[in-house]
Amino acid sequence: MRHQNPFKPTAGKMPPVLVGRxxxxxxxxxxxxxxxxxxxxxxxxxxxxxxxxxxxxxxxxxxxxxxxxxxxxxxxxxxxxxxxxxxxxxxxxxxxxxxxxxxxxxxxxxxxxxxxxxxxxxxxxxxxxxxxxxxxxxxxxxxxxxxxxxxxxxxxxxxxxxxxxxxxxxxxxxxxxxxxxxxxxxxxxxxxxxxxxxxxLEAIPLAEVRDSLRRTIEDSGFFADGAALDKAAEATAGYAYLIQLVGYYVWRAAWLRCRELDGPIAVTDADATRGIGEALEEFKDAVLETAISGLPRMSVEFALAMSEMGEVVATADIAEKLGRSTGYLSPYRRRLIGRQVIEQTAPGYVTFSIPFMREFLVERRGEILARYGA
Ligand SMILES: Nc1ncnc2c1ncn2[C@@H]1O[C@H](COP(=O)(O)OP(=O)(O)O)[C@@H](O)[C@H]1O
Ligand SMILES: [Mg+2]
Incomplete structure (x- = not known):
């Protein structure tokens, strides 16, 4: 039997289930x-x-x-x-x-x-x-x-x-x-x-995400075990694009493993692990990397400093860490906001706008700085 991947990790494409709206x-x-x-x-x-x-x-x-x-x-x-x-x-x-x-x-x-x-x-x-x-x-x-x-x-x-x-x-x-x-x-x-x-549009509750993943997988003729669904839902962080991306790669992992077999295809815990890994890799390259590419060095240093400090960070603390005044940093901070890398939570406080940005910056810190000869 031929199966089609039901997930739609493409900008503007109507998802199989519109979750949380x-x-x-x-x-x-x-x-x-x-x-x-x-x-x-x-x-x-x-x-x-x-x-x-x-x-x-x-x-x-x-x-x-x-x-x-x-x-x-x-x-x-x-x-x-x-x-x-x-x-x-x-x-x-x-x-x-x-x-x-x-x-x-x-x-x-x-x-x-x-x-x-x-x-x-x-x-x-x-x-x-x-x-x-x-x-x-x-x-x-x-x-x-x-x-x-x-x-x-x-x-x-x-x-x-x-x-x-x-x-x-x-x-x-x-x-x-x-x-x-x-x-x-x-x-x-x-x-x-x-x-x-x-x-x-804030993060979608994970219970709703999980339910939508289950329904989409079942409607495609597959079925999924509970642990796989839990894991996949959690990996999306309730972020719409990741629901499609994680769903897509998890479904694909099961399909790659079972397409030669007869009978119904089950999405297992191992498929979820593999699919999530692939989805997050793609997310890093397609979304996170793109969001920071071509920024001035000081903007990048600002974001890197932030990534080591916590979820919500005071601009004044970043300035102190970088040894600069907040006034000096202001245009670089604005560039980050304009690129939707960070956003203001209250006057003088910022956080990352996109899920996993912080983890991404911590992980690739050396590689990113190397681009600026640092
Ligand atoms: N409510 C939703 N539930 C599940 N997937 C969604 C939902 N909204 C959007 N998506 C998926 O997320 C991705 C981004 O959607 P899009 O509307 O292009 O976002 P934006 O316009 O905010 O950049 C698409 O792959 C889309 O199918
Ligand atoms: Mg759009």
Whole structure:
């Protein structure tokens, strides 16, 4: 029998089981159903790289579609207003008459040309009003909003606020790296972004992770013993990307061992050990190494010092350890925050943003310093 690995360790790919997101999806559904101005309709999803933001936006989009809403998903990397405008014009439900641009003496072609030329505000406002008139609504999701231009965000915010005030069915959900980073990149983050309902993607409880691993493995036609599941769940640290990566390699270890055999394939404790080892190696190279590569030497020394000091470390203690002033270290610390290697837990205190970063730095300390001739 042929078996396919069910795990999806790829950015943006919908996982076989979406674990630990019930609160967010419930908040969102409540928002959709509670009418104009409900808090769940304006939402900010934050978390480090690999915590599952993009996938969650897709999930919310599909919930909104199930409610009959028109959905536009965009990423902030390009021209935000133009991509929203274009998508709305293309959307099936959004036809020529929807802008109420009356062209009494013009031809249909002239009307279409006029529609196509309408600016962002007209198209956006028209789409939301038309959907509301149908008893539905408009959802816009924006991924990686930290990359958007302030002017674009401000313009969207104004349009959304206007629609909310007019009791129109509009929802805006955006994802960004953690708020501390957002403040740092954008000065004080724009008020509008701050007012949205915050949903911080924190570590997923291991019991839920374990259950999802078991279900995914069983749905693929394998089964797993309890010890293997415990071990695998623990190795994920509740981090979304690691759930897929660990699951993938543990499943693969069993498959490599048993693919020539007949009968059901069991994932054993030994498969878990082997798979976890391979998953963590890949995680180090693909995620942890990438996160620190190309940083200035002082940033790297900052992170290395931190790794030897504890989970949450005072910037002042790092400065003392390195024999530098906190002022001198400040730009190097900021680089680390911008790269999502570390984050601020309270003013003057930092911690690592990505699981296993600390262990990784301790383990590869010599090798990393050698790159800087140290
Ligand atoms: N809730 C979840 N449960 C299980 N796996 C998830 C979950 N969310 C995301 N993943 C997996 O984690 C990885 C990263 O997800 P992604 O949405 O790209 O993260 P981000 O956008 O925060 O960087 C993908 O492999 C995805 O399948
Ligand atoms: Mg993403």
């Amino acid at each position: 019930e609160k967010v999806t419930d908040d969102f559904i409540e928002g959709l159903e509670n009418g104009a101005g409900a808090p769940g309709r304006l939402m900010r999803i934050t978390g480090p790289r690999g915590s599952g933001k993009t996938v969650l936006l897709s999930e919310l989009a599909s919930i909104a579609r199930d409610h009959g809403w028109l959905v536009v998903n965009v990423s902030a990397a390009g021209d935000l207003l133009e991509s929203i405008r274009k998508r709305l014009l293309k959307a099936h439900t959004f036809e020529l008459d929807s802008l109420k641009l009356s062209v009494p003496f013009g031809s249909v072609e002239a009307g279409r040309a006029e529609t196509n030329a309408a600016d962002f505000e007209t198209v956006f406002d028209g789409a939301a009003r038309k959907m509301t008139a149908r008893g539905k609504g408009l959802l816009v999701t924006i991924d990686e909003i930290q990359d958007a231009s302030h002017d674009d965000v401000r313009e969207i915010a104004t349009a959304v606020q206007f629609l909310i005030r007019d009791d129109q069915n509009i929802s805006l959900v955006f994802a960004s790296i953690p708020t501390g980073v957002l403040d740092l990149l954008n000065g004080k983050a724009m008020t509008f972004l701050r007012r949205a309902k915050p949903e911080e």
